[in-house]
Amino acid sequence: MSGDHQTLALLLFCAFIAVTLFITTWVSRNRQGSAEEFYAGGRLFSPMENGFAIAGDYMSAASFLGISGLIALFGYDGILYSVGFLVAWLVVLLLVAELVRNCGRFTLADVVAARMAERPVRIALGTSSVTVSVLYLVAQMVGAGSLVALLLGGTSDAARTWTVVGVGALMVVYVSFGGMRATTWIQIVKAVLLMGGAVALTVLVLVQFRFDVNSLLTTAAERSGHGKDFLAPGLRYGGDWISRFDFISLGVALVLGTAGLPHILSRFYTVPTARAARRSVVWSIGLIGSFYLMTIVLGFGAAALVGSAEVRSSNAAGNTAVPLLALDLGGGEGSTGGTVLFAVVAAIAFATILAVVAGITLASSASVAHDLYASLRRPGRKQYGEVAVARVAAAGIGAVAIALGLLAQNLNVAFLVGLAFAVAASANLPALLYSLFWRNFTTRGAVWAVYGGLVPAVVLVLVSPVVSGSPTSLFPGVDFQLFPLENPGLVSIPLGFLAGWLGTVTSGEKPDEAKHAESEVRALTGAGAA
Amino acid sequence: MEKEAGPAAAGVRLDDPWYEASAAGWDEADGVGGEAAAGAPGPGEPPPGPSAAEIYLEVHRSAAFREVRRRYRRFVMPAALAFLLWYLAYVVAATTAPALMARPVAGAVNVAMVAGLGQFLTTFLLTWAYARHARLRRDRAALDLRWDTQEMTRGAGQPAAGGPVR
Numbered sequence: 001m002s003g004d005h006q007t008l009a010l011l012l013f014c015a016f017i018a019v020t021l022f023i024t025t026w027v028s029r030n031r032q033g034s035a036e037e038f039y040a041g042g043r044l045f046s047p048m049e050n051g052f053a054i055a056g057d058y059m060s061a062a063s064f065l066g067i068s069g070l071i072a073l074f075g076y077d078g079i080l081y082s083v084g085f086l087v088a089w090l091v092v093l094l095l096v097a098e099l100v101r102n103c104g105r106f107t108l109a110d111v112v113a114a115r116m117a118e119r120p121v122r123i124a125l126g127t128s129s130v131t132v133s134v135l136y137l138v139a140q141m142v143g144a145g146s147l148v149a150l151l152l153g154g155t156s157d158a159a160r161t162w163t164v165v166g167v168g169a170l171m172v173v174y175v176s177f178g179g180m181r182a183t184t185w186i187q188i189v190k191a192v193l194l195m196g197g198a199v200a201l202t203v204l205v206l207v208q209f210r211f212d213v214n215s216l217l218t219t220a221a222e223r224s225g226h227g228k229d230f231l232a233p234g235l236r237y238g239g240d241w242i243s244r245f246d247f248i249s250l251g252v253a254l255v256l257g258t259a260g261l262p263h264i265l266s267r268f269y270t271v272p273t274a275r276a277a278r279r280s281v282v283w284s285i286g287l288i289g290s291f292y293l294m295t296i297v298l299g300f301g302a303a304a305l306v307g308s309a310e311v312r313s314s315n316a317a318g319n320t321a322v323p324l325l326a327l328d329l330g331g332g333e334g335s336t337g338g339t340v341l342f343a344v345v346a347a348i349a350f351a352t353i354l355a356v357v358a359g360i361t362l363a364s365s366a367s368v369a370h371d372l373y374a375s376l377r378r379p380g381r382k383q384y385g386e387v388a389v390a391r392v393a394a395a396g397i398g399a400v401a402i403a404l405g406l407l408a409q410n411l412n413v414a415f416l417v418g419l420a421f422a423v424a425a426s427a428n429l430p431a432l433l434y435s436l437f438w439r440n441f442t443t444r445g446a447v448w449a450v451y452g453g454l455v456p457a458v459v460l461v462l463v464s465p466v467v468s469g470s471p472t473s474l475f476p477g478v479d480f481q482l483f484p485l486e487n488p489g490l491v492s493i494p495l496g497f498l499a500g501w502l503g504t505v506t507s508g509e510k511p512d513e514a515k516h517a518e519s520e521v522r523a524l525t526g527a528g529a530a
Numbered sequence: 531m532e533k534e535a536g537p538a539a540a541g542v543r544l545d546d547p548w549y550e551a552s553a554a555g556w557d558e559a560d561g562v563g564g565e566a567a568a569g570a571p572g573p574g575e576p577p578p579g580p581s582a583a584e585i586y587l588e589v590h591r592s593a594a595f596r597e598v599r600r601r602y603r604r605f606v607m608p609a610a611l612a613f614l615l616w617y618l619a620y621v622v623a624a625t626t627a628p629a630l631m632a633r634p635v636a637g638a639v640n641v642a643m644v645a646g647l648g649q650f651l652t653t654f655l656l657t658w659a660y661a662r663h664a665r666l667r668r669d670r671a672a673l674d675l676r677w678d679t680q681e682m683t684r685g686a687g688q689p690a691a692g693g694p695v696r
Contacts, residue, residue, distance in 0.1 A: 083649045087617045094606045217638035232632035233624040244625040251621040514583040517590035525672045527679035
C-alpha cells in the first residue's frame, strides 16, 4: 500500500474519532449519572434509531471484511455464514426481544432472576455474560490489530500493539464518559457509514457488469480457479466428516447465539416499550439482511475483478478482499479514485471495530456492576454507587481485553467470534428461554443451565484442535486434544438445555405460582415495565 | 440522581428486582402512566384491597390475558419451529449433499444459490408477517391489559413508581 492510502485513511479515521468524541461530550452534557441513563440511555430512543444501533452493534469488521473475503476465496461457503448471521434474528424477534424488554431493566440476568432466588442466578448469568463479552471483545481487538498491520503495509509489531492499546483506551473513554447514550449514537453513525460504503461499492460492482448477475457469477467462477465448484458449497467445509460436522456446529451456534449476546439484549432497554423493541428489530433485520446481500455481491465482485489468487497473496484469510476491490473499482493502484475509495473503506472498517468494541464494553460493564458487584458485595462494607462501579468496570474490562488482544494476535478472528456465539448459545440462551416459556423452571434449573452450558463449551474448546495437537493450534508443540471439532456448539448447546431441565426436575423447590403469573403478565402485556 | 447510593436502596433492589423501577411513564400511547406514577401512594401507606401478587394472578387467569397469550404462542411456536428446521435442513444439505446443491437452475445460478436467497427471502417474509400479526392481533389487547393491570396495582401495596427517573 502506498503512502497516499495511509495518509488519507488515517485522516478519515481521525475525523471519525473526533466526531465520536464530540458526540460523547455533546450527548452527555447536563446528564446526571443515573443507572437508567448510563445503562439504557434514558430509554427514549426511537425504533429506527435503535434499529440502526442494533445493526451497528451486530455488523462487525468480521462481517464486512471477513465474510466477503471468505466468499472471494471459497465462493459459496462464505454465504453460509451470512445466512446463519441473518436467520438468527428471527429467534431474537419472535422469542426474545419483546419479552426481554418487558421483563428486564438493564441486563439479561434481570429477566431470569426476577422469578428466582436472585443471588445465585445473577452470579451465574453475570459470569457467563462477561465471558461471552470478553471473547467477542478479544476478536474485535485482534481484528483491529490485523487491519492496521494491513494498512501500514509491513506487519510491524509495534504498530499492532499500539493500535490495540489505542482502540482499547478510546472505547473506555466513550463508555465511561458517555454511557449508553453516546455508545448508541456512535453505533448509529457507524451503521450509516457502513451501509453507505457497502451500497456504493455494490453499485460500482454491478455497474461494471452492467447489472448482469449471471456474468458476475460466471466471471467470478472463472477467475477463482475453481470453475463451477466455486458457486456450490464444499470448497471449504466439504472435506472429511469432521469438517462437515464442524460447520454444522458453527451454523447452530450462529443461529442460536445471537439471542444470548449481552450487548444485543441490552439494546432493547434503550427504547420505551416492547412494541418499540419489536419495531427496532424489524429495522435491524432489514438493514442487516440487505447488508449481507451486499457482502455477497462484494465477495463475488472481488473474485471476479481482483481474482482469488491476488486476494490470497495479499492476506491468506481473505480479509483484504474488500479494500483491494475498492482500489480496483476506483481505477487501480496509483489513481486518485482508487486511493480515495481504499481510504474510505479502511476508515469505515476502523470505525466499525471501534463502535462494536464500545457496545460490548458497555454491556459487560453492566454485567459486572449490576449483576456481579451487586450480588457479591458484602453488607456493611462501604457501598459505591452502581454507575461508579460500572465506569471502573469498563476500564478494567478494557485493560483485560487489551492484554488478551495482544496475547491472541495470531488467532483467527472468525473463529473467535464463532466461539463467543457458541458460549452465548450454550450458557445464556437455555436459561433465558426456559425462564420465559417454562412455568416450572426453578432456581437450580437456571443455575445448572448456565454452568451446564458454559463449562462444557469452555472445556471442549480447551481440548479441541484449536488449542493443541495440530500444526495451526495455539500450542502446536503439545497434544492434549480429545475433541475433534473446533466449534463446541453441537455438543454444548444441547448440554445447556439438558442441564437446565435436569436441574429443574431434580430440585425440590416448588414453582411459585404467583411469581410465574406475574412474570407472564408482565412479559406479554408490559405492565409495570421499566 | 444516584439511585443505588445507600444500603437500603440496594436491599430493596436485591429482594425486589422489579419494583424499584418506574412502573410506567413514557409509553408512546399517552400520558396515563405518568399520571399513575404521580398519583401513586407512598410505600409507607397501608395497601387497601388485594395485594399485587393477587392482582397478577387474577389477570393471569382472565380470559383477555389468555387470549393474548394464545395468539402470541399460536403464531410464534410453529413459526419458530418451521424456520429453525428450514435453516437446519439448508445447513445439513449444504455440508452433506454438495452434488444436489450444485445442480444448475438457470445460467450460473444453482440450487445452492436459490436455497441461500430463499433463506433471506423467508427471513424477510416471516419478519413482516410477525410484525403484522403482532400489530393487528395483539398490541391493542396487550396495551389495554397493561393499563388495567397498572391501574389495579396502583392501589395495591406496590410502589408503582420509584419517582421520576430522568
